[in-house]
Amino acid sequence: MTYHIWGDDPPETDALKSHIYSLRQALDKPFDTPMLTTITNLGYQLAAENE
Numbered sequence: 001m002t003y004h005i006w007g008d009d010p011p012e013t014d015a016l017k018s019h020i021y022s023l024r025q026a027l028d029k030p031f032d033t034p035m036l037t038t039i040t041n042l043g044y045q046l047a048a049e050n051e
Helices: 002-006 015-027
Strands: 036-039 043-046
Touching: 015 036
Parallel strands: none
Antiparallel strands: 036 043
16 A cells, blocks of 8 residues: 555655544544544545444
């Protein structure tokens, strides 16, 4: 997945992890149900519970 985002030159820092952490803090922390989920070996999924 990192290859598709950053190409042949991935950044030296953990920029992607940092962004995902920030998103989780904004989207998941204030609520009971997580909206950002990790899909193993694929990436991430943003989903809301259907009402």
